[in-house]
Amino acid sequence: MPRWGMVIDLDKCTGCQACVIACKAENNIPFSSPKEARLKRIISWMSVLPVMEGEYPDLRERFIPRPCMHCDNPPCVKVCPVGATYKNREGLVAQVYTQCIGCRYCTNNCPYTLKYFNWYTPEWPKEMENYLNPDVPIRSKGVVEKCTFCHHRLQKAREKARAENRRLKEGDYVPACVQTCPTEAIYFGDLDDPHSLVAKLARGPRAFRLLEELGTEPKVYYLTEGEWHG
Amino acid sequence: MVKIKISRNQFLVLLGCTLVFVIVLIVVLRIVWGGVRQPIAFNHQIHAANDLECLDCHPYYEEQASSGRPTLETCITCHEEPLGESNAERKLIEYINSKEEIKWERLYDVPEDVYFSHRRHVVLGNIECSTCHGDIGESPRPPSKPIKIKMKKCMKCHEEKEVDNDCIACHI
Numbered sequence: 001m002p003r004w005g006m007v008i009d010l011d012k013c014t015g016c017q018a019c020v021i022a023c024k025a026e027n028n029i030p031f032s033s034p035k036e037a038r039l040k041r042i043i044s045w046m047s048v049l050p051v052m053e054g055e056y057p058d059l060r061e062r063f064i065p066r067p068c069m070h071c072d073n074p075p076c077v078k079v080c081p082v083g084a085t086y087k088n089r090e091g092l093v094a095q096v097y098t099q100c101i102g103c104r105y106c107t108n109n110c111p112y113t114l115k116y117f118n119w120y121t122p123e124w125p126k127e128m129e130n131y132l133n134p135d136v137p138i139r140s141k142g143v144v145e146k147c148t149f150c151h152h153r154l155q156k157a158r159e160k161a162r163a164e165n166r167r168l169k170e171g172d173y174v175p176a177c178v179q180t181c182p183t184e185a186i187y188f189g190d191l192d193d194p195h196s197l198v199a200k201l202a203r204g205p206r207a208f209r210l211l212e213e214l215g216t217e218p219k220v221y222y223l224t225e226g227e228w229h230g
Numbered sequence: 231m232v233k234i235k236i237s238r239n240q241f242l243v244l245l246g247c248t249l250v251f252v253i254v255l256i257v258v259l260r261i262v263w264g265g266v267r268q269p270i271a272f273n274h275q276i277h278a279a280n281d282l283e284c285l286d287c288h289p290y291y292e293e294q295a296s297s298g299r300p301t302l303e304t305c306i307t308c309h310e311e312p313l314g315e316s317n318a319e320r321k322l323i324e325y326i327n328s329k330e331e332i333k334w335e336r337l338y339d340v341p342e343d344v345y346f347s348h349r350r351h352v353v354l355g356n357i358e359c360s361t362c363h364g365d366i367g368e369s370p371r372p373p374s375k376p377i378k379i380k381m382k383k384c385m386k387c388h389e390e391k392e393v394d395n396d397c398i399a400c401h402i
Contacts, residue, residue: 086397094398097343137343137402152345152402159350
């Protein structure tokens with residue numbers, strides 16, 4: 001049984017936001033207006049956090065792309081009163097929209113603030129309506145959503161492997177952000193497979209995780225040289 | 231104040247008209263919103279009897295998630311000239327002549343957030359169409375109502391066949 005995880009090399013990230021756009025296109029996430037931005041209601045399953053390092057005049061800007069951390073010990077799951085969010089056997093933290101009652105306990109309990117509430121019925125400019133991704137449902141107003149590691153792609157990859165009578169292999173299933181990253185800074189795979197690239201990178205000396213001290217056991221690892229001062 | 235005087239007879243006629251109007255309205259509304267009215271009463275039975283396979287008209291289920299439904303191009307291969315005398319066929323030929331695609335109503339439809347793959351079930355799972363669709367493939371007329379395949383039914387078979395019932399296997 002795989003345990004899906006991601007590794008993001010911060011030393012390779014240029015902050016270009018291609019992953020953010022790829023994610024929005026893949027997952028039918030609508031554009032946000034300045035009004036929504038002011039209200040802090042932007043939905044962006046992948047978001048890049050800029051971080052200033054050093055002291056003036058020795059400043060350095062760093063970027064941290066942040067998808068859902070798919071915690072092995074997810075705080076959001078503990079507070080869901082209806083079982084709409086849970087961790088499945090492959091470690092994906094799932095969100096079942098039809099089950100969600102929109103109470104937003106989970107958004108509040110996510111220490112990374114990476115769960116998003118649908119305050120509005122999503123809308124697209126007319127020209128774009130034919131360009132939505134048919135593999136991903138459009139969420140309705142009043143439910144919570146978040147990065148799924150593009151698990152609809154897993155479903156297709158698994159079916160394809162099954163049709164070709166073989167096991168799933170590395171690279172069959174990668175989320176849209178990974179596929180898009182121009183500097184190839186994002187890696188994805190099975191953390192429990194000792195030979196996989198992600199497992200090797202996650203074990204390496206450059207690896208760390210966000211807010212590790214909380215014990216959430218995120219499955220998104222970051223790589224950087226030297227100390228992290230984020 | 232103006233008083234409108236009507237006789238007993240006039241009143242009854244008026245009442246009768248109103249009643250008829252209401253009934254007609256209800257019937258019309260039921261037809262419009264209630265059941266499914268296909269643009270042409272398509273007869274699966276006749277076509278099955280003529281040795282057509284499901285795949286001839288639903289071309290994708292061996293390779294894709296959806297089965298797909300026939301376009302006029304499929305019908306034209308046989309119906310360019312009338313084969314019989316039925317009204318339904320006459321309508322079809324009107325469509326063919328005007329090159330206007332027939333807008334078939336959907337009968338089976340899972341919600342948008344549910345992933346259902348025909349290939350997975352028909353090819354990899356070796357399940358007959360009739361297990362889920364009953365005898366629609368051999369029936370002389372389309373069902374008049376949309377048919378809902380309930381989650382319970384999906385899960386029950388999965389249990390029997392030891393297939394994963396993880397919520398997000400279906401709820402993408």
